[in-house]
Amino acid sequence: MLKGIVTSRSTAASIRLAVSLAVMLAACSPAAHQRPAGARLPAVAAAAGDARPACVQGEPPVFKVSVPGQAPVAGNRQGALVTIVEFMDFQCPFCGRAAGTMERLLDELGNDARLVFRHYPMPFHRGAMPAAQAAVAAGRQGRFWPMSRLLFENSRRLDEQLVFELAEQLQLDMDRFRTDFSSQETIATIEADIQEATRLGVRGTPTFFINGRQAGGARGLDYFLQMTRPLLAQARAAGGSGDALYRRLVACGYSERRPTTRQEERRAEPEKIEIRQVDIGDAPSLGPQQAPVVMVVFADFQCPYCARLNSTLQQLLEQYPDQVRLVFKHFPLPFHKQASLAHEAALAAGAQGKFWQMHDMIYANQRRLEQFDLEGYAGALGLDLGRFSGDLAHHTFAPAVERDLEQARQLGVKGTPTVYVNGRKLVGARSLEQYRQVIDKLLGGERP
Structure with missing residues (x-):
């Protein structure tokens, strides 16, 4: 047993039970809970001045999920024991359902939790990307969460015209909103989230990482409470809070998801595609x-x-x-x-x-x-x-x-x-x- 960590059969069993509760996940695309094969674990890290390592691998495995400084955060921004990172698509109906569940989860956990929003607009949802741009632009005026709520409420009819109407409804500075909506900085923010989701093997929305442990689909509040409580106990035993604690809790996590079966390997390979001769001419x-x-x-x-x-x-x-x-x-x-x-x-x-x-x-x-x-x-x-x-x-x-x-x-x-x-x-x-x-x-x- 690692020094300073409280682990027990009941805690481990609770985590395993949380992962196996539902037979089917509600999501815009299925997200698998599979242990990466062949990944080498980094050494367990401790915060400066604290000799107690906090990261313990188990089931489900821990992933090293980042929390960008500009990412929207709800809940206890500075002193949380549990960090929930969500990858969401505003046009995904399951994400809208999950957003309500996350609000109730934060109410239940109080100051012990924070929720971090990351963008993962699915390519087959044509309104998802402009919605993500609108959310980022609204966030630059301190209105990310109100815009997020409106986008989920209108997920069936999202397009560029609608998101600008929603911005006016929120009484945003429209000149600034237009500039931020189309800026390369906004696109880069969303692209960075997509790249991290890809690295982590996220294949559908909503997908959550709770102190680095993955949970997918629009599940009920009881599921998330059952998964979170043993992780909360583990965090209390580790000592500390906020960013410093979170970094220690995911320090031994996998940096990326690796294929575990031949079927997954085939999915990870680029599709076989026809090669065409494309005349360049005098194109720029x-x-x-x-x-x-x-x-x-x-x-x-x-x-x-x-x-x-x-x-x-x-x-x-x-x-x-x-x-x-x-x-x-x-x-x-x-x-x-x-x-x-x-x-x-x-x-x-x-x-x-x-x-x-x-x-x-x-x-x-x-x-x-x-x-x-x-x-x-x-x-x-x-x-x-x-x-x-x-x-x-x-x-x-x-x-x-x-x-x-x-x-x-x-x-x-x-x-x-x-x-x-x-x-x-x-x-x-x-x-x-x-x-x-x-x-x-x-x-x-x-x-x-």
Whole structure:
């Protein structure tokens, strides 16, 4: 037995019972409780000046789940004994149900607990990403939890228009909200949560980690109380509270989930995909012309998932400066009424040597893409406004956009973003780690 830790048969049995209570989980996608195979455990750590280690592996296993400084927190922010980290999707009906359960759980646990919110918008929920952006933007004005409640209450009809109506209902500073909603910082915050969820093996929502131990699905209050009480006793025995205690409680945790069965290994592998020849032509690009990995991105400037992907692509270019070339192709979707002109504006800026600067400015201002707005961005970039406005008025670059659209149709592109990595088609705004996995295999000479 580790010094300073109270462990007993009843405590261990209670934890095991909590994990095995429900036969089926209610979730937007099933989340497995399986012990990682082959993972090496780090040494048990203790806080400075405290020789008592607090982290004890058992069932369910402990995971080292971070608590970012900017993450929304409810409950006892500084002195909690139990930290509950939740990964949620605002369009997931089970998450809305679980949010109410978490409120009741915090009431039951009082000052002993804190709840940390992390974003995990599922790709098949089209309103989930703008809802996450709205929650982050509201949080910058101290209104994350009221916005969160409204988003869950309206989960069946979430879209960009609605989240702005909800922001007005909360009487937020709308100019600031618009800026924060579309900012790269907001997208990066959500992407960081998605990356951590992917690393931890989260495959559905809602998923919870209670002092590092995973619980998935919209279960009832009794389940969470039964799981939490032995962990609360363990935390009291360890001594301390807040961040320092939490770090000790998860210090021996797994840093990532590893496949435990051949079935899981197959799920973890990139899907087998057809390789297509994608003509680059004179499309705008970043990175070395002779880079061994070429990523051709078909994107829509009004698509929130494309804005989210843009942050990931920037990180890839930073991490693979000599190995990756990024090529941009235009694919404005017909239901995004301002997208076509925005794509023409990017090409008009490109004719004056500022394509990528306009590209980034448009993504940062997705809700402001009228011609007046685009001309304002051109002025901010120091472009020749007469030439730029003339190109927009005469639709000088509309044929170039149409050529990309026709190429996309021939390739079978149906939505955005769609990325071809050395001809391998990947659909959707995938995580940084997923792209890295494909790129690393290509650089290593393997076929993904």
